[in-house]
Amino acid sequence: xxxxxxxxxxxxxxxxxxxxxxxxxxxxxxxxxxxxxxxxxxxxxxxxxxxxxxxxxxxxxxxxxxxxxxxxxxxxxxxxxxxxxxxxxxxxxxxxxxxxxxxxxxxxxxxxxxxxxxxxxxxxxxxxxxxxxxxxxxxxxxxxxxxxxxxxxxxx
Amino acid sequence: xxxxxxxxxxxxxxxxxxxxxxxxxxxxxxxxxxxxxxxxxxxxxxxxxxxxxxxxxxxxxxxxxxxxxxxxxxxxxxxxxxxxxxxxxxxxxxxxxxxxxxxxxxxxxxxxxxxxxxxxxxxxxxxxxxxxxxxxxxxxxxxxxxxxxxxxxxxxxxxxxxxxxxxxxxxxxxxxxxxxxxxxxxxxxxxxxxxxxxxxxxxxxxxxxxxxxxxxxxxxxxxxxxxxxxxxxxxxxxxxxxxxxxxxxxxxxxxxxxxxxxxxxxxxxxxxxxxxxxxxxxxxxxxxxxxxxxxxxxxxxxxxxxxxxxxxxxxxxxxxxxxxxxxxxxxxxxxxxxxxxxxxxxxxxxxxxxxxxxxxxxxxxxxxxxxxxxxxxxxxxxxxxxxxxxxxxxxxxxxxxxxxxxxxxxxxxxxxxxxxxxxxxxxxxxxxxxxxxxxxxxxxxxxxxxxxxxxxxxxxxxxxxxxxxxxxxxxxxxxxxxxxxxxxxxxxxxxxxxxxxxxxxxxxxxxxxxxxxxxxxxxxxxxxxxxxxxxxxxxxxxxxxxxxxxxxxxxxxxxxx
Amino acid sequence: xxxxxxxxxxxxxxxxxxxxxxxxxxxxxxxxxxxxxxxxxxxxxxxxxxxxxxxxxxxxxxxxxxxxxxxxxxxxxxxxxxxxxxxxxxxxxxxxxxxxxxxxxxxxxxxxxxxxxxxxxxxxxxxxxxxxxxxxxxxxxxxxxxxxxxxxxxxxxxxxxxxxxxxxxxxxxxxxxxxxxxxxxxxxxxxxxxxxxxxxxxxxxxxxxxxxxxxxxxxxx
Numbered sequence: 001x002x003x004x005x006x007x008x009x010x011x012x013x014x015x016x017x018x019x020x021x022x023x024x025x026x027x028x029x030x031x032x033x034x035x036x037x038x039x040x041x042x043x044x045x046x047x048x049x050x051x052x053x054x055x056x057x058x059x060x061x062x063x064x065x066x067x068x069x070x071x072x073x074x075x076x077x078x079x080x081x082x083x084x085x086x087x088x089x090x091x092x093x094x095x096x097x098x099x100x101x102x103x104x105x106x107x108x109x110x111x112x113x114x115x116x117x118x119x120x121x122x123x124x125x126x127x128x129x130x131x132x133x134x135x136x137x138x139x140x141x142x143x144x145x146x147x148x149x150x151x152x153x154x155x156x
Numbered sequence: 157x158x159x160x161x162x163x164x165x166x167x168x169x170x171x172x173x174x175x176x177x178x179x180x181x182x183x184x185x186x187x188x189x190x191x192x193x194x195x196x197x198x199x200x201x202x203x204x205x206x207x208x209x210x211x212x213x214x215x216x217x218x219x220x221x222x223x224x225x226x227x228x229x230x231x232x233x234x235x236x237x238x239x240x241x242x243x244x245x246x247x248x249x250x251x252x253x254x255x256x257x258x259x260x261x262x263x264x265x266x267x268x269x270x271x272x273x274x275x276x277x278x279x280x281x282x283x284x285x286x287x288x289x290x291x292x293x294x295x296x297x298x299x300x301x302x303x304x305x306x307x308x309x310x311x312x313x314x315x316x317x318x319x320x321x322x323x324x325x326x327x328x329x330x331x332x333x334x335x336x337x338x339x340x341x342x343x344x345x346x347x348x349x350x351x352x353x354x355x356x357x358x359x360x361x362x363x364x365x366x367x368x369x370x371x372x373x374x375x376x377x378x379x380x381x382x383x384x385x386x387x388x389x390x391x392x393x394x395x396x397x398x399x400x401x402x403x404x405x406x407x408x409x410x411x412x413x414x415x416x417x418x419x420x421x422x423x424x425x426x427x428x429x430x431x432x433x434x435x436x437x438x439x440x441x442x443x444x445x446x447x448x449x450x451x452x453x454x455x456x457x458x459x460x461x462x463x464x465x466x467x468x469x470x471x472x473x474x475x476x477x478x479x480x481x482x483x484x485x486x487x488x489x490x491x492x493x494x495x496x497x498x499x500x501x502x503x504x505x506x507x508x509x510x511x512x513x514x515x516x517x518x519x520x521x522x523x524x525x526x527x528x529x530x531x532x533x534x535x536x537x538x539x540x541x542x543x544x545x546x547x548x549x550x551x552x553x554x555x556x557x558x559x560x561x562x563x564x565x566x567x568x569x570x571x572x573x574x575x576x577x578x579x580x581x582x583x584x585x586x587x588x589x590x591x592x593x594x595x596x597x598x599x600x601x602x603x604x605x606x607x608x609x610x611x612x613x614x615x616x617x618x619x620x621x622x623x624x625x626x627x628x629x630x631x632x633x634x635x636x637x638x639x640x641x642x643x644x645x646x647x648x649x650x651x652x653x654x655x656x657x658x659x660x661x662x663x664x665x666x667x668x669x670x671x672x673x674x675x676x677x678x679x680x681x682x683x684x685x686x687x688x689x690x691x692x693x694x695x696x697x698x699x700x701x702x703x704x705x706x707x708x709x710x711x712x713x714x715x716x717x
Numbered sequence: 718x719x720x721x722x723x724x725x726x727x728x729x730x731x732x733x734x735x736x737x738x739x740x741x742x743x744x745x746x747x748x749x750x751x752x753x754x755x756x757x758x759x760x761x762x763x764x765x766x767x768x769x770x771x772x773x774x775x776x777x778x779x780x781x782x783x784x785x786x787x788x789x790x791x792x793x794x795x796x797x798x799x800x801x802x803x804x805x806x807x808x809x810x811x812x813x814x815x816x817x818x819x820x821x822x823x824x825x826x827x828x829x830x831x832x833x834x835x836x837x838x839x840x841x842x843x844x845x846x847x848x849x850x851x852x853x854x855x856x857x858x859x860x861x862x863x864x865x866x867x868x869x870x871x872x873x874x875x876x877x878x879x880x881x882x883x884x885x886x887x888x889x890x891x892x893x894x895x896x897x898x899x900x901x902x903x904x905x906x907x908x909x910x911x912x913x914x915x916x917x918x919x920x921x922x923x924x925x926x927x928x929x930x931x932x933x934x935x936x937x938x
Contacts, residue, residue, distance in 0.1 A: 007357055010749070011742040017908075020812045027805040031798060038794050041937025044782075053933035060929045068808040069922045070915075077356055078753045085757040088384055088471055089764040093771050095475065095487055096420040100772055102484035109412050111866030112776035119866035120410055282737040284747045349754045357747040358739070383754050387762035395765075395877070404855035404873040406769060411855055412867050417772050421765055689737075 006076060016073065026067045033060050184687035186588065201286035202688055206293055207272035208586070213297060214264055220304075221255035224248050226648060229610075229641040235629050242627040246313035247328070249625055253316030254307065258337045259300050261567060262429065265436035266382075267296070267347055269578045270375045272586060274351060276679035277369045279360025279696055281689045284353040288346050296343035303336025315625060317426070320407035320418040324399040331400055334393040341390040344432075348382030351375050362698040366457065369678055369702045373460040374439020377467035381428045381435070385471070389425035392418070416482050423474035431470040434566055435463060437574030438505055441527055444577050445509045446703035447675040448524040449516030453703055455508035462501040469497050479550045488547050495545040502538050506531065521673070522596030526577035529604035533569025537562060540615070555625075558618025561611045569607060576603065576654065583658070584672050588685040589665030595657040602650030609643025678702045732910040745912050752916045756923050759885070763927050766878045770934060773874065777867025784863055784871040785938035787852065789843060793936040796839050797928065803832035804925040807893070807918040814911035819904040822914060826897035829921065833890045840883055847872070875935055882927055889924045892917045 037056040045052065066072040071079060100114055111119020187204045191197070197205055227248050231238045240248065271289065275282055283289055306312065310329035314322055323330055355368070355376050395406060396418075405411025407418040446453045453459065475483055475491030509531065518524065540562040544550045553559055584590055613636040618624075622633045629637070671680040681696050738744040774781045810825035851859030854873035896917045900906055906914055 007740070007743040007746040010746040017815055020809055023805055023808045023812065027801065030801045030804075034794065034797050034801065037933050037937065038790070041933055042790070050938075053937055057930050057933050061926050064804060064922055064926050064929065068804050068925075069919050070811075074749065074753070077750055081750075081753045081757050084380075085384060085760045089760065089767070091472055092388070092420075092424055092764055092768050095490070096417055096768055096772050097775055098490075099416065099420065099475075099484045099487045100414070100775060102486035103482065104484070107416075107482040109409060109414050109776055109867075111412055113778060114776050119412060280737065284738075285751065286737060345758055349751055349758075352754055353747045353751045356750055357743050358737075383758055384761055387758045388765050391762050391765040391881075398877075402855070405869065406855075406873050406877075412773075412777070412870050414772065414776070417769065421768060 009076065010074070022067060026063050030060055030063060184683075184692045186683065186685040187688045188587070188685055190688045199290070201282070201290055203271045203275055203283050203286065203289055204586070204686065204688075206289050207268050209293055210263065210267040210271065210296075213300070214260055214268060217255055217259040217300065218264075221252055221260055222648065222651070224252035224255065226644060228252060229644040231627075232629075232637045233634075233641050235631050235634055237627070243313060244311075245627045246315075246625070247307075247311035250312045250315050251307045254303065254312065254333065254337065256567075257316055257429070257433075258303070258340050261433040261571060262340075262344055263296060263347070264433075264571070264575050265440060265578060266351070266375060266378055266432075267292075267343075269371075269440065269582060270347070270351060270378075270436065273582060273679050274354060274372065274375060275358070276585075276682050276686065276690055277372050277677070277702075278354065278358055278363060279678070279681075279691070279698060280354065280358040281691070283350050284358060285350050288350055292343040292346035292350070295346065296340055299336045299339030299341075299343065301336070302339065303333045306332030306336060317422065318396060319422075320396065320399070320415050321409070323396055324403065324408065331397045334397050338390050338393040338397075341386045341393075344382045345386050348379035348386075351379040352383065355379075360695055360698055363678075366460070367698065367701050368460075370442035370453065370456065370459050370463075371436075371439035373463045374435050374442070377463040378432050378435045378439075381432050381467050381470065385425045385428040385432075388421060389429075392421050392425070416478065419478050419481055419483075420474070423477045424471075427474040427477065428467075428470045430563070430566070431466055433571050435466060437530070437571045438463065438502075440574045440578045440581070441509060441530055442505075443675075443677055443703075444523045444527050444581055445512050446705075447581070447673050447677060448519045448521055448527070449513045450519065450674075450705050451512055451516035452701075452705055452708075453508070454511030454514075455504075456701070458504050459508050462504045465501040466498055469494060469501065473498060473545075476545045476550070479547050480554045485547075492545055492547050496542060499538060499542045499545075502534070506535060506538075519673075521580075522591075522593060522600055523577040523581040525597055525600040525604075526573045526580070529600065529607070530570055530573040530577070532604075533565050533573065533607070537565030537569050540565065553618055555623055556618035557614040557622050557624055560624045561614035561618060564611050564614070569611070573603070576600075579658070581673070582679075583661070584668030585679060585684045585686075587662060587665070588668055589661050590668045590672055591661035591665055592657050595653065599650050599653040599657070602646055602653060606643050606646030606648075606650050610640050610647055611643070613637070613640040613643070676700075676703050676705055731907075732905075732912070741909070748912050748916060752919050756919065759923055759927075763878070763881065766874065766881065767930070767934075770874050770878070773867060773870045774934075774938070777865070777870065780863070780865040780867035781871050782938045783865055784852070784868050784875075785936060787850070787860070787863060788875075788936050789846070790936050792839050792843055793932060796836050797932045799832045799836050799839070800925045800928050803829045803836070804922055806832070807921045810896075811911065811915050811918045814900070814906040814914040815908055817907040819900045819906055822900040822906055823897050826893050826900065830890050830893050830897065833886055833893075837883060837886060840879065878931055878935070882924070882931060885924050885927070889921045892920055 033056050037053055037060075040052055040056075041049065065082065071082065100108055103114075105115055106117060108114040110117040187202055191200070197209070200206060227239070228245075231240055231245055231248070271283070306329040309332070312318070312326075312330060312333045313328045314326055314330070318330070318334065355372060359368070398404065399406060399408075405413050407413045407415050409415060442453060442459055473491055473495040475487050476495045479488050479492075509527075540558070544553050544559055544562055580591065580596060617633055617636045617640070620633065620636075622629055668684055670684050672684075673680075678698060682690050683692070732741065732744075734741050734744060738747065806825045806828040810822045810829070813819075813821040813825060847853065851857075851861070852863075852872050853859070853869075854876050855869050858869040858872060860868075896914060899913070
């Protein structure tokens with residue numbers, strides 16, 4: 001039997017055998033980028049910190065995909081699979097976040113930055129009443145009578 | 157009746173014909189008789205036997221789901237309790253939904269007919285990963301049994317959509333049902349993965365992408381959806397099961413969670429899932445329409461591209477299930493607009509099918525009768541889909557019987573019609589026998605009329621304001637509910653007729669010969685039923701396109717095609 | 718995963734061709750494409766958790782930032798370095814498999830597995846520290862140091878994401894152990910028979926890839 005075009009093309013792509021140097025180089029770059037992200041992450045840049053961290057992570061991820069996983073050699077359908085997956089992940093991220101950003105504010109989780117309602121569990125200035133057993137069908141390990149807070153030294 | 161006479165598509169046939177007078181080729185026994193032990197069936201890697209085993213179980217689960225459907229309709233005969241109490245009713249419609257969606261609709265056409273026909277259509281001996289194929293069957297069964305056990309042992313009452321926070325707090329058996337469905341998801345992914353790799357790597361010489369049968373294009377698009385969407389619901393089911401047990405509160409407003417986030421993640425899979433259910437049926441219909449119109453398919457490339465288009469765009473529209481859930485109007489707007497695009501792709505297909513039938517030499521057999529029903533239901537189901545995708549209208553129709561009727565028009569009206577058409581179209585291919593055509597048409601009439609009688613009243617009910625999943629309803633809705641139940645009985649009767657004559661045909665049907673429909677689809681080149689390795693002798697070459705009934709270059713009348 | 722299996726006694730370096738494939742090229746192409754598809758399902762699987770993370774970080778930025786400071790950054794960084802190095806050794810294993818150096822393949826996989834084990838041990842230390850501190854998901858959260866709305870959600874996501882990741886590390890380790898023994902016993906990998914090594918290695922790289930994104934998102938807010 002003869003062979004669909006793609007398989008011959010793929011076999012041709014996979015003929016090449018590079019030296020192992022490229023893996024060591026990529027490893028070095030990955031370590032350097034890790035160091036970079038740890039440093040920039042620790043200084044907590046206010047506006048662009050997240051974007052920078054994601055950029056560095058994407059660069060690292062790209063290097064792993066292209067060189068360790070040989071996507072630079074595996075052309076065609078293999079690349080398409082990854083590209084489409086990434087696109088769908090982005091869509092899956094964007095729409096729910098846009099939803100929270102543009103929703104009628106009281107519908108957002110209470111106590112969050114996107115809501116004006118106070119949180120149900122964490123009342124500012126008081127110790128957490130997190131473990132009280134009152135309300136809801138969910139029990140927790142440490143039940144305390146509902147509405148009471150344990151004494152705390154910083155309680156005003 | 158020489159079964160090797162060639163009125164089929166171009167194919168290389170073996171030089172020596174080993175068929176005997178009854179059409180049986182003893183040198184190359186059909187897959188049905190090649191190995192008669194139970195072990196040879198249970199441990200087979202032959203895609204055709206796996207397809208048959210899927211068929212048996214899928215039909216069984218369809219029966220179970222159908223019984224629950226009849227239970228729902230019986231309960232809805234009177235405004236108050238009829239045969240069950242409220243909690244049982246909640247469980248019944250949940251079970252009906254869960255079984256029909258996860259155990260029947262998602263696997264039905266791909267796992268049965270895709271498995272059987274795909275390698276034949278590609279000129280291949282099997283799918284790319286035959287052992288994975290067998291594994292997918294057993295994974296499916298394991299998940300199905302676990303889910304069924306859970307449903308019958310306490311029963312889930314959340315509706316098949318298991319929205320939080322109710323699903324994380326209800327005391328009914330969430331864990332086994334969701335975990336069972338999670339396991340079935342693996343089977344779905346395995347099938348999709350297998351098909352994609354098969355289509356990419358195992359096409360016979362001469363079959364380029366744009367000579368693929370349209371059923372293959374549909375399966376390809378479906379498989380892409382299966383592979384990409386299913387993991388999301390898988391994870392979600394595991395999280396909800398964990399939430400049931402540990403109450404971490406990921407979607408619980410009392411713990412700062414967002415229940416609408418659950419819905420985003422849920423519908424990210426479940427909307428593409430409906431395209432998993434319907435795209436293969438579009439593919440089957442393309443095959444059926446070409447065969448029985450004896451005409452080349454009108455607009456082959458448009459149909460092929462529209463399958464991919466539906467699959468792709470279908471991933472960006474999930475929020476139209478959440479118009480009244482608290483989702484922002486911005487998101488609602490985006491999702492609503494993109495949803496309209498899916499209608500365009502579906503309409504392209506409808507016009508192309510009609511264009512194929514137009515001036516064709518129609519051979520009105522049972523599959524074509526189902527096509528006619530299918531066409532009507534797809535158009536009305538699709539148009540009502542566009543209607544409910546309009547936010548301002550959906551505010552009134554959401555969670556009413558209007559939506560129920562809409563999706564049943566597509567799921568039963570389109571997909572089940574296509575499933576029935578597939579069984580009838582490929583019955584000779586799979587079993588080498590012919591069923592009684594007269595009874596086929598009679599059953600088709602019952603099915604189509606019964607379906608209309610069941611679900612058109614539900615459109616009206618929804619429009620008049622009857623909510624779905626309600627156990628009791630005001631008196632004024634009773635007449636339409638009774639009409640709907642009567643229709644459901646007709647529909648059920650149609651299925652009974654089908655099971656009788658098809659079973660009879662399995663045993664006593666007259667041998668079909670290789671190609672009783674004289675179709676020029678690629679799968680008809682092999683014998684009916686095919687031998688274990690699909691083709692005898694050298695692999696056929698496929699120099700013509702599939703369904704080339706009239707060569708445009710040789711047509712007597714210009715522009716005949 | 719489909720393996721291009723070798724039967725003992727066959728010519729070394731020549732894999733067995735399954736009957737339904739047209740040629741070895743097709744079999745390898747199919748195996749590789751199948752693996753990429755499987756990896757895309759894994760990416761979509763983790764994506765759900767990343768969506769939860771994105772939404773809740775957007776809603777509770779302070780809680781997430783505070784909670785993140787209470788993770789052990791040095792342990793996290795060590796884990797990242799360990800995983801990246803294990804990816805290197807896995808890639809080298811494929812390289813040596815293509816050259817037919819089976820003992821080096823086994824050594825590289827051995828190193829990868831050892832580093833994976835180290836990753837899990839370090840993770841274990843981190844988890845036990847969390848249990849002591851009370852930094853647990855949802856209703857079990859009792860850490861005094863951070864009392865902000867949304868903090869238990871952070872730890873729910875932390876444990877779900879790192880737990881799912883650790884589960885995949887264990888699966889990856891099992892696959893690599895199997896490959897390592899295959900290399901040691903059969904000594905049959907070569908330029909025409911390295912697909913199994915490549916696929917196992919690809920899975921391992923995915924595990925690394927997920928961690929590359931988890932690390933800054935969890936530890937460096």
